[in-house]
Amino acid sequence: MTTATIGGIGKFDGQEVTIQGWLYNLREAGKLLFPQFRDGTGVIQGVVVKKETPEVFETVKHLTQETSMRVTGKVRADARAPGGYEMQVTGVEVLQRIPPEDPYPITHKEHGPDFLLERRHLWIRTPRQNAILRIRHEVIRAVRDCLDGEGFILVDTPIFTPAACEGTTTLFECDYFDEGKAYLTQSGQLYNEATSAALGKTYCFGPTFRAEKSKTRRHLTEFWMVEPEMSYAGIDDVMDLCERFVSFIVGRVLERRAADLATLGRDLSKLQTVLTPFPRISYDDAVAILKRKGSAIEWGGDFGNADETLLGEEFDRPVMVHRYPAAIKAFYMQPDADRPELALGVDVLAPEGYGEIIGGGQRIHDYDLLMSRIKEHGLPPEAFAWYLDLRKYGSVPHAGFGMGIERVVSWICGLEHLREAIAFPRMLYRIYP
RNA sequence: UCCUCAGUAGCUCAAUGGUAGAGCAUUCGGCUGUUAACCGAAGGGUUGUAGGUUCGAAUCCUACCUGAGGAGCCA
Structure with a gap:
C-alpha cells in the first residue's frame, strides 16, 4: 500500500493510499461519518458509510480528537470536501485513542492566550x-x-x-x-x-x-x-x-x-x-x-x-x-x-x-x-x-x-x-x- | 520598573448586593453530504487566595497571587 502525505494527496486521485496522522475533527450525519485527518502537511476529509464498511464505521464513530492513526482509503476529488479531495475510508489502524475522561484540551472553539500558551x-x-x-x-x-x-x-x-x-x-x-x-x-x-x-x-x-x-x-x-x-x-x-x-x-x-x-x-x-x-x-x-x-x-x-x-x-x-x-x-x-x-x-x-x-x-x-x-x-x-x-x-x-x-x-x-x-x-x- | 485591565464549569463568556447560568467540549440518543454540522438528554462549581463590610458578596473594600495590554528599552 502506498503511503501518501495529505499535502500531496492530489497526485493519488483515484488510487487507494494510506495516510499517517491524527484525527482533527469528526462530524456525524446519521449513517455517515466525516472524520477529518491531519498529518502536518494538510487536512483531508474522510467519508465512512455504515452499510458499506460497518466495522470501520463502529471504530471511527468513537474516536476522539487528536487520536493517532493510519488510515487507508481511496482518494477522489470532491468539491464538497474542504481541500478539494476526500478519502473513502476502508481501513483504520488506531495507534492511540485519547480517552474521553481526559480529552484533547484544544477544541475548535476560541481559547484565551494564557490557556494556549500553557499548551503551546x-x-x-x-x-x-x-x-x-x-x-x-x-x-x-x-x-x-x-x-x-x-x-x-x-x-x-x-x-x-x-x-x-x-x-x-x-x-x-x-x-x-x-x-x-x-x-x-x-x-x-x-x-x-x-x-x-x-x-x-x-x-x-x-x-x-x-x-x-x-x-x-x-x-x-x-x-x-x-x-x-x-x-x-x-x-x-x-x-x-x-x-x-x-x-x-x-x-x-x-x-x-x-x-x-x-x-x-x-x-x-x-x-x-x-x-x-x-x-x-x-x-x-x-x-x-x-x-x-x-x-x-x-x-x-x-x-x-x-x-x-x-x-x-x-x-x-x-x-x-x-x-x-x-x-x-x-x-x-x-x-x-x-x-x-x-x-x-x-x-x-x-x-x-x-x-x-x-x-x-x-x-x-x-x-x-x-x-x-x-x-x-x-x-x-x-x-x-x-x-x-x-x-x-x-x-x-x-x-x-x-x-x-x-x-x-x-x-x-x-x-x-x-x-x-x-x-x-x-x-x-x-x-x- | 511604572500605568491600565482581567481572573466564575475542561474552554469561551453571562449573572452589576438577594436561588450561580449559556454555548462548546465529554457521555448517551436521533439524522445518508456534514463544512467550528445540527436536534434532544445527562454529568460537570470552595466564583484566583486571604481577610473585611453586610441580614445576605461572584458583585463592595484591602492585601497578595496569576495573566493580558501599554510605556520605557530594543530586533
Whole structure:
C-alpha cells in the first residue's frame, strides 16, 4: 500500500493510499461519518458509510480528537470536501485513542492566550500555527539562499560571551566555571566584524537574548536574528542589501507559501508591493513627517512604537530611515563625515504598524575614534581589546545589519503578537513549556 | 520598573448586593453530504487566595497571587 502525505494527496486521485496522522475533527450525519485527518502537511476529509464498511464505521464513530492513526482509503476529488479531495475510508489502524475522561484540551472553539500558551506544545498542531511555522521555515530558507547567493559565508558567533556587546542593555548572566560570569549574546555583530575581515562577507544566524523587562507584543527574551556584515562597505551598501534581502524574502513566501498565507487570511496586496527600491529618508525628514502627523517627537529623540507606526503607514513597502543622532545610537556607529553629530545608522521599518525589523549601519574603522567612544560610554577598553585589534591590523570601512526573524515572520503573516512567530516563545513571565 | 485591565464549569463568556447560568467540549440518543454540522438528554462549581463590610458578596473594600495590554528599552 502506498503511503501518501495529505499535502500531496492530489497526485493519488483515484488510487487507494494510506495516510499517517491524527484525527482533527469528526462530524456525524446519521449513517455517515466525516472524520477529518491531519498529518502536518494538510487536512483531508474522510467519508465512512455504515452499510458499506460497518466495522470501520463502529471504530471511527468513537474516536476522539487528536487520536493517532493510519488510515487507508481511496482518494477522489470532491468539491464538497474542504481541500478539494476526500478519502473513502476502508481501513483504520488506531495507534492511540485519547480517552474521553481526559480529552484533547484544544477544541475548535476560541481559547484565551494564557490557556494556549500553557499548551503551546499542543497548540502548534492547529492549521493556523502550522501555517505560521511553515512560513517561518520559508523565511529562514530565503535568508540563507539570498545571502549565500550574494557570496556571504555563514560563520556562527558564540552564544556565551564574556561581556556586553553594546554595554547598555540588560544581559542574562550565568556562571562559567572558574572564569567568572558569562552572558548570553545579545548580538553577534562584534564577532561578525572579525569574521568579515577574515572572509570578506559573512553572516551569523542564531538565537539572541535580551533580559530587558519588555512586556509588549513586539518583544521576546529569546529571538532569532540574522546579521550580515561586509568589509569595504558603507551605509549605502547596507541599504542596497536591505532592500534586495527583504524583497527577496517576501517574494519567496508569496511564491512558495501562498496556501499558508491564505490559511492566515493575509491580505496579499500588502505584500505584493514589497519590491525594490525601498524609500530612503533621513532622520531629519522622518522627524518632519512625524511632526506633520501630530507626533510629539523632537529632534534628537528616538522613535517610539507610535512613531514607527506613523512612519510605516506613509509607504506601501518598508522604509529605510538613515543618519540618526549619534547620541541615541550604539558606540561603534561611524559618524557622518559632513555632520559628525549624526551616525551612519539605518533602521528598516515595516508597514502596517509592525515597526523596526532591521537595524544596522556603518561601523567605526578608526582606532582612535573607537577608543574614545568606548571611553565616552564608560565601557572597559580591556574587554574590547580584541575588537580594537580589528582597527589596528588592516582596518577597512565595513558595515552590516541585524534582522529579527520573528518580527519579519510576524509582519509577513499579519500576526497580532510576536509569540506566534516562534514555536516556543520565551517572554518576561513565561518560560513553560 | 511604572500605568491600565482581567481572573466564575475542561474552554469561551453571562449573572452589576438577594436561588450561580449559556454555548462548546465529554457521555448517551436521533439524522445518508456534514463544512467550528445540527436536534434532544445527562454529568460537570470552595466564583484566583486571604481577610473585611453586610441580614445576605461572584458583585463592595484591602492585601497578595496569576495573566493580558501599554510605556520605557530594543530586533
